[in-house]
Amino acid sequence: MFKELKTAILTFLILTVITGILYPLFITGVSQVFFHSKADGSLIYRNGKPVGSSFIGQSFDDSKYFWPRPSATSPVAFNAASSSGSNLGPSNPTLAETIKNRVKAYKAADPNNTNPVPIDLVTSSASGLDPHISLAGAYYQLPRIARLRNLSQNTVKEIIVRHTNKRFLSVLGEPVVNVLELNLALDEYKK
Amino acid sequence: MTLNNIIQSVIFLAALLLLVKPLGIYMARIYEGKPVGLNVWLSPVEKLIYRFSAVNSQISMTWKTYAFAVMLFNIIGLIVVYALQRLQAHLVLNPMSIPAVPPDLAFNTAVSFATNTNWQSYGGETTLSYLTQMLGLTVQNFVSAATGMAILVALIRGFVQKQIDTIGNFWVDLVRSTLYILMPLAIILSLVLVSQGVVQTFKPSVKVSLLQPTKDAEGKIVSEQILAVGPAASQIAIKQLGTNGGGFFNVNSAHPFENPTPLSNFMEVLAILLISAALCYTFGLMVSDTRQGWAILAAMLIIFIPCLYCCIYFEQKSNPLLAHLGVDQNVTAFQSGGNMEGKEVRFGIVNSAIWATATTAASNGSVNSMHDSFMPLSGMIPMWLMQLGEVIFGGVGSGFYGMIAFVIIAVFISGLMIGRTPEYLGKKIESYEMKMASLVILIPPILVLAGTAVSVVLPQAKAAIFNPGPHGFSEVLYAFSSTGNNNGSAFAGLSTNNLFYNIALGLAMFFARYWLAIPMLAIAGSLSKKKIVPSSHGTLPTHTPLFILFLVMIILIVGALTFFPALALGPIVEHLMMTGGLR
Numbered sequence: 001m002f003k004e005l006k007t008a009i010l011t012f013l014i015l016t017v018i019t020g021i022l023y024p025l026f027i028t029g030v031s032q033v034f035f036h037s038k039a040d041g042s043l044i045y046r047n048g049k050p051v052g053s054s055f056i057g058q059s060f061d062d063s064k065y066f067w068p069r070p071s072a073t074s075p076v077a078f079n080a081a082s083s084s085g086s087n088l089g090p091s092n093p094t095l096a097e098t099i100k101n102r103v104k105a106y107k108a109a110d111p112n113n114t115n116p117v118p119i120d121l122v123t124s125s126a127s128g129l130d131p132h133i134s135l136a137g138a139y140y141q142l143p144r145i146a147r148l149r150n151l152s153q154n155t156v157k158e159i160i161v162r163h164t165n166k167r168f169l170s171v172l173g174e175p176v177v178n179v180l181e182l183n184l185a186l187d188e189y190k191k
Numbered sequence: 192m193t194l195n196n197i198i199q200s201v202i203f204l205a206a207l208l209l210l211v212k213p214l215g216i217y218m219a220r221i222y223e224g225k226p227v228g229l230n231v232w233l234s235p236v237e238k239l240i241y242r243f244s245a246v247n248s249q250i251s252m253t254w255k256t257y258a259f260a261v262m263l264f265n266i267i268g269l270i271v272v273y274a275l276q277r278l279q280a281h282l283v284l285n286p287m288s289i290p291a292v293p294p295d296l297a298f299n300t301a302v303s304f305a306t307n308t309n310w311q312s313y314g315g316e317t318t319l320s321y322l323t324q325m326l327g328l329t330v331q332n333f334v335s336a337a338t339g340m341a342i343l344v345a346l347i348r349g350f351v352q353k354q355i356d357t358i359g360n361f362w363v364d365l366v367r368s369t370l371y372i373l374m375p376l377a378i379i380l381s382l383v384l385v386s387q388g389v390v391q392t393f394k395p396s397v398k399v400s401l402l403q404p405t406k407d408a409e410g411k412i413v414s415e416q417i418l419a420v421g422p423a424a425s426q427i428a429i430k431q432l433g434t435n436g437g438g439f440f441n442v443n444s445a446h447p448f449e450n451p452t453p454l455s456n457f458m459e460v461l462a463i464l465l466i467s468a469a470l471c472y473t474f475g476l477m478v479s480d481t482r483q484g485w486a487i488l489a490a491m492l493i494i495f496i497p498c499l500y501c502c503i504y505f506e507q508k509s510n511p512l513l514a515h516l517g518v519d520q521n522v523t524a525f526q527s528g529g530n531m532e533g534k535e536v537r538f539g540i541v542n543s544a545i546w547a548t549a550t551t552a553a554s555n556g557s558v559n560s561m562h563d564s565f566m567p568l569s570g571m572i573p574m575w576l577m578q579l580g581e582v583i584f585g586g587v588g589s590g591f592y593g594m595i596a597f598v599i600i601a602v603f604i605s606g607l608m609i610g611r612t613p614e615y616l617g618k619k620i621e622s623y624e625m626k627m628a629s630l631v632i633l634i635p636p637i638l639v640l641a642g643t644a645v646s647v648v649l650p651q652a653k654a655a656i657f658n659p660g661p662h663g664f665s666e667v668l669y670a671f672s673s674t675g676n677n678n679g680s681a682f683a684g685l686s687t688n689n690l691f692y693n694i695a696l697g698l699a700m701f702f703a704r705y706w707l708a709i710p711m712l713a714i715a716g717s718l719s720k721k722k723i724v725p726s727s728h729g730t731l732p733t734h735t736p737l738f739i740l741f742l743v744m745i746i747l748i749v750g751a752l753t754f755f756p757a758l759a760l761g762p763i764v765e766h767l768m769m770t771g772g773l774r
Contacts, residue, residue, distance in 0.1 A: 003245075004256075008263040010244035011362055012271070012334075015369060018236075019429075020330040023374065027381045027425040031391040034382075039391040041420050041448065043399065050399040055388050055447035056418055059405040069536065076407035081396060081417040082317050083442040085533045085561035087684035089662035091769050095532060095564075096512050103517045116519035119509075123532040126445035126543075126560045132536040136519070136526035165537075171198060173453020174527050174539035183402055 073128035110144035132176035215472025251357035254716025285320035286395035299693035304331035306704035309437030309679040316419035336433025337368035339588030349718035380428035388451035431462035436556035482734035505569035533561030554586035556679025563682035571762035579750040596631035617723035627710035638675035657684030665761035
């Protein structure tokens with residue numbers, strides 16, 4: 001009995017050292033050497049200062065920017081210190097009500113656009129940090145951005161295409177547009 | 192269902208099946224003590240471990256000693272994870288100064304990780320220090336998975352050995368599973384994940400300035416974003432491979448830092464089923480009849496594949512309640528369409544549905560989309576896969592030994608039907624094995640249904656429900672289906688971080704794990720003592736399509752009959768209400 005206990009404790013101890021200390025340290029070491037910027041969060045820098053991460057969305061409600069997907073994090077949208085989805089069930093009346101208001105906001109920002117709003121633009125993401133919108137979501141917003149920034153639709157389209165990620169090997173995943181990178185590119189665009 | 196949906200799901204299934212044989216062979220060699228390529232490096236480490244902990248690797252244990260060692264080791268793990276959470280404020284590697292975890296939540300999390308469930312009442316980035324994540328959770332991700340694999344290997348020995356009182360050495364099975372199987376796979380997967388953008392650092396959270404300042408709920412201007420980071424990749428790799436599933440971050444593998452790209456998603460979802468699927472082949476090799484392993488894998492796939500396509504189909508369909516709101520839910524070349532609430536755009540519908548099915552078929556429980564926001568019937572698929580007892584792939588080791596319990600029942604019933612003594616792999620199945628197998632099959636439904644029944648009556652438990660109507664009932668049923676079968680995924684709207692749920696779900700996880708593991712070890716011990724009966728004309732072959740279908744039917748009948756009434760009150764009635772069948 002006592003001998004078994006001793007064996008159990010010692011085995012636990014040494015497996016803890018191997019799997020809980022050496023393993024994560026080894027992975028961190030290798031990652032920091034070979035994938036330094038990715039291991040640290042794929043930060044985007046402007047003038048030496050971090051302005052965001054390629055993988056973490058930010059909140060935009062200014063009509064001159066592309067809007068991201070709604071975020072359900074609290075107390076502020078896109079709170080990357082506390083990820084969360086909405087968890088609204090499909091039959092919850094709050095879901096339909098919330099979506100109705102989001103559609104209204106899109107229509108108010110661009111009354112001339114009579115197309116239906118792509119679903120991803122008005123549904124909250126799983127993480128509350130989704131950095132992407134669908135291609136449909138980007139093209140839906142294109143006329144508004146072009147008008148408010150006095151750019152031709154073709155120019156905006158070129159910027160969208162440059163920040164589009166295709167499917168991996170044309171098969172896996174879905175094609176997406178990175179909203180933060182898109183908006184940074186819009187701000188930096190010189191006519 | 193679009194062409195791309197089908198292509199992506201077929202690639203996933205094909206990749207999985209291609210890996211079954213090579214990994215299955217590798218694992219069989221490990222457990223039979225035969226040399227593999229990694230011996231040069233790992234043998235010295237293995238010997239060092241045995242010397243350090245005074246293990247005599249030559250000694251084989253009786254099933255009772257084996258079970259005692261399993262329990263002892265798991266309880267030590269439970270205590271350590273509890274202690275780490277309670278003391279984390281005073282320990283190192285806590286750059287964000289996260290305070291001690293409250294006792295009930297710490298209990299829940301400790302049971303959750305020791306039992307390979309990884310139910311998340313905790314919030315990851317907001318609740319646990321880096322030290323707790325590494326020394327507590329990552330360690331348990333390895334050893335709880337290795338415990339499951341060890342128990343399976345002991346059970347296989349029960350079939351292989353003739354008239355022997357012992358079933359192997361737990362410490363050896365544990366160490367070999369960890370060192371030779373889980374560790375190399377975890378290292379490879381971690382590095383692939385980091386190359387895709389999963390974070391792996393000991394630095395504290397990063398502050399960045401927002402391009403457009405925003406306002407919080409109280410109207411205060413927020414001009415900075417704090418990005419939680421940490422040593423995530425090393426933990427995510429093993430949480431997927433070991434069918435653990437507990438996230439580094441609150442939203443698990445939906446978080447872009449846990450699962451940033453389609454490739455990382457593919458690798459992670461493959462890792463969920465990889466070991467459990469390959470163990471089928473390992474089993475076949477170890478009992479010297481690979482047809483037996485393929486037969487069980489086939490039975491698993493016969494249930495898994497239709498579930499997969501049902502889930503994709505119902506998620507891809509548009510939500511009828513949103514039809515008149517001026518939104519476009521159709522699938523086109525420019526968007527995945529469908530039910531996008533609680534999903535990430537980079538995964539779309541198909542990858543979210545593949546993940547949901549895989550993670551609940553296996554007892555993984557990690558998520559890349561929010562199951563609570565699934566359409567009623569596609570949310571029912573994950574729930575039902577758990578309710579089947581986590582035997583369709585299931586947890587590493589535990590899924591397969593759960594499946595063996597069903598095989599024993601199937602052999603027994605078919606034996607009764609044709610009037611012969613039931614045997615499996617030459618071992619007579621008698622009343623002792625039947626009693627133990629019945630325990631394994633009956634305990635989870637009792638935990639699930641009794642737990643749900645109590646929780647929908649108690650006021651404090653009802654107050655935790657988030658969504659109204661039948662969906663709220665589904666949240667509770669899902670929680671107990673998940674913990675009562677050691678899965679760990681959630682309809683996360685239910686607020687479970689309170690005294691009642693932390694204790695109730697904690698107990699469900701504990702009993703679901705050990706009350707099944709111990710009877711399975713008892714079966715191993717009893718089988719090991721029996722002689723092997725040579726097969727004759729009267730032996731029922733257990734590798735034929737007939738037996739495979741019979742086994743599938745047994746699983747479906749037990750699973751469906753037990754849970755149909757409860758499912759009818761939750762997802763089924765919700766579906767009918769939404770589509771206009773009931774108003």
